[in-house]
Amino acid sequence: MKPTDIPIRLTVNGRPYEGSVHPGLTLLRFIRETLALTGTKEGCGIGECGACVVILDGRPVNACLVLAAEADGCELRTIEGEAREGTLSPLQQAFVDQHAVQCGFCTPGMLMSARALLDREPDPSDEAIRTAMGGNICRCTGYASILGAVKTAAAHSRGGDR
Amino acid sequence: MDQFAYDKPRTMDALKARLSEADPGLAILAGGTDLLTQIRSRLRRPSLVLDLKGVPELRALEIRDGGLSIGAAVIVNRIVEEQAVTSPFAALCQAAAELASYPIRNRATVVGNVSNASPCADSVPPLCVFGARVVLDGPAGCREVPVHEFIVGNRETRLGPGEIVTRIHVPTPGPGAFSGFLKRKRVSGHDLALANAALLCDPTRGLLRLSVGSCTPRPTLLVLDHSLDRPDPDEAAAQAQTMIHPINDVRASVEYRRDMVGLMVRRLFEMLAKARECRH
């Protein structure tokens, strides 16, 4: 069967997108190449590292294991949607303040996993953070500062300011 | 990625119509976490990818006909999250929580985990002990096959041409039943099981069932109903160890697998004993 492009409509960081995609195109390549949002990274291509985590209909997923066609009708959030008009979110600010960033290549995926967690569980336990973010590999920081940053951001959002 | 067509039927009838074309290059896409890695490594080159997620029935996770019905498009994390319907199936919930990583579980489906027939699938031992049945639909109509018979070998199932697994039916255990799941892996983070095991003790239905995974190409099911009143962990461990025939591979040696199976069985029975104590 001859592949024909698939029409898709979705919202990307709150903005509508309409277009058509090659059936074999992964969501990751769609985001990086078609949408030119290169904040989302590829680290392994098989869902083992979490560098490509984005939020699809509220759930963090590995964009390398989703077809762009599957995102039709979905709400997609990437790292580019996290800051508002150039102002860092408290979560991003916590990563900066706690030195939870080194090479930065895992950071966007890490932040997307954390964002989805805090949206569904504003006051997560350490165990909940481990579960939610255990699929994001960081080879630089040793995770302690990342864990600290997520907890700080959670405390901040409990303070009611977001 | 490869040259394939993509279709996402919106109704069961439309889906079945596509299936009846019996395209040999057809690949079913539910979660995609296996399929897309296989396409990437060029282990599979489908000509048509059929996405199940458009059919509403397949997204249903509900109590129905005396059991839990898990539609083909139900993701693993829903088993963990929707405790209102899944809590009687503790072993399955525990397996779901240990399967791969959190973002993978947001795509991977339970039915996909079973249908791929990987020997280390975490959902299979719990489904076997619960007596779960795979519900198939296809040209010859509907049929049901117990999970432990559905998988016939490493990545081989009894799925017929043009057939599809629409859902899995898991009979609800009786009141006071205990079930548990344990998994051994190389690291504390996400990893494939080097061995896994599930136990069900269901006194009202007279069932004591054990299943061990990752150590045989086909699922195992050990029926210990006769010893329901006096479960003997050592005997069960010994039987489980005879039943399996693990391999040496990059994940573990035969010896470690065999010993860990024995340990997990004993620990499951300890959990059972503790649960019984709590009730008394």
Next chain:
Amino acid sequence: MIPPDSLEEPVHQYVGGSHPRPDAYDKVTGEARYTHDLSLPGMLWARIKLSPHASARIVAVNTKKAEAVPGVRVVLLGEALHYRLGLYMADKRVLARDFVRYQGEPVAAVAAETEEAAALACDLIEIDYEPLPPVLDVEAALAPGAPLVHPELGTYSHMKGVFFPQAGTNIAHWQKIYRGDIEQGLARADRVFTHTFQQPAVQHMPLETHAVIARALSRDRMEIITSAQSPFTVRNILAHSFGLPHNNIRVQIPYVGGGFGGKAGIHLEPLCYLLSKRAGGRPVKLVCTREEEFNTLPSRQGLRSEITAGVTRDGELTALQVRYLWDAGACADYGVNIGRAAATAGAGPYRVPAVKLDSLVVYTNKVFGTAFRGFGHLEVMWGIERNMDIMAHALGLDPVEIRRRNLLKPGDTTITGEIFTTHHGRPDLCLDRVAEAIGFSDRPREDHPPKTVPRRGKVRGYGVAVLHKAPAMPVFTSCSAILKFNEDASVNLLISGVDYGQGTYTALQGIAAQELSIPVERVQVVQDCDTATQPYDWQTVASRFAFMGGNAVIDAAQDCLRQLRDVAGRVLNARSEDIVCRDGQAYVRQNPDRKLPYARLVLGYCFENGNSIGGPIIGRGRYIAQGLSHLDAQTGQGKAAINWTYGAHGVLLEVDTETGDVEILNIASAFDAGCVLHEGLARGQVQGGVLQGLGSALMEGFKFDDKGRFLNAGLVDYKVPTLHDLPRQATQHFVETPQTDGPHGARGIGEHPMISVPSAVGNALYDALGLQFHELPLTPERIYLAIKRAGAEGAGTGA
């Protein structure tokens, strides 16, 4: 008005503080651009075809089908390429030619309009191989009559007088460190201990895989954008390999997603250049897959350590005879220097009167090794520090006490003949700090280590280990920095060490701001390194960047201040030496109300009548390694190090004896940093290095079958630590014994957190189980089976 005294009060102090890292903003927003993210107009995509054999002769290659794939522009084979290249020894082919030497070696490459077309074409290249018996471990490689991985080794160009390849063998380099009379030293010992320790190769696993974009230009010029650690070394090797003037080559390095040594030296840049050249100058991009990162790109070398130590009954070392056999894999262009450098540290930070140490870098038919955080020191310290504990227990000595007795003290001589002085640092204090932090002296002694190996339940164990490392680099290693002022008196710092995550730019930003006495936000370190615009630096490796770069930045800042004082003095009618630069203003010391803001000086001062003096201020700074000497070829004696950083780890762990699972309950790490330049980053380096060290200790290691096939070449079966492996408690401690010639007294600490983590874990396992482990990684399976064997055979056996 500021009274004269207050000019001396500190302002804009950043050294030792914790200001935010400027790159973090780009990284948390996704704005940071890595090589992965870049593309150029007209760009082609490359893919590589890999050898499936560990050793084979290439019999025939057919590229017809590949060339017929729509969109394919170039199919390149090794037979067309005569180049051999490498950092210290030119033993690497761009593409395999005639023979393949490891599974995963690139044999052919394709450039095409799309990545898919290139991948498909690679699949369609047909290669006939005649498989040859591979050499898969160091002992087999050293055996008489072993197949030679590099039969032409004797003809390879290499750094002469430093490396000693043995033609007609598999020995790429033989480093000797001989000092004192070994026979006498062993004779003087009350006890002699001989043990062998092993560890496999491991992967750096930077999150960003290697990526290159190359563009061949007319008249033999080229532009390279690459995820490399060292722009000038990439340029230098390209220039030498292709016989081109350096100015024909421009290397640019955007953000880099981790390196850990794996992106030092040179990798895929020459291949991409050649593809671009064949494609008529169209840019060519190659992004490695994670699987290629394992199969094709270099790893950390494996090591076998054969250690014989003589010791008095009081635990004083009398002699150390060591053979280090490095499993270099199929190339050792960088690995030779690991065998050299780690040998200079190969006795541990101890006083050893007699040493006979032979370090052999040995070729095998496996994916090759390169620099990896710690540069051989984690590997040698695994054996040295495990052996130290084995001796302590055999002699009935406390593990901390036996180390204290032997640690280097001022006046002692190291194994390469360097005199240890008071400013070298305090390994003893580091050891004390970690021992105290984990409660080592209060640990339960009863039945620890147990006489009978426990087989049920969980047991705890305590272990310590010390470490040291100096930067390993050529004797003439140098570095430079430029500070240039902008119109508003903000400053750009140009330097070409690369900050691939370690945070050096942030530390240097703080140093520059403090020296110039301006707010740290006013200093911008230019992120993208470019050999065309940035001043020279050798390589970003060896924990030397903060040390050498820091000195160069101070030098550049002083140069700026001289120029500022000169212009200000002329404007304010004061001697330039009476001008004080403080808080962005130039003051006359005796009369601080006479002052000028930097902004009026930095581009030149304009008098009221329009006359102008001065001009744009550009500070130039430089630093070169001081006083290093080549090591004597026969004895290894000489000055090998610009500075040594000492440290220690203490570990409290718990083992589940029924599964072999290990949980790290507490790990304390201490380093004599000389001066902590940036507290947050220093802690981050330690936290990250410790976890990476725990990866080496507990889970990481390459596995090959008997044909040399790589069994766990990907993240499904090669596991690295995740958030689930975070130790329950971890503390970082810093001792600050100033390094006389360090910037603010600082020494490097980037690599050290990883070193000796496995040793401390192994020692704690002995305390917990009474079992001596000799081989890494300490996986649950290895530990469990050792417990089981010991149970079957009685206590006290090794594993």
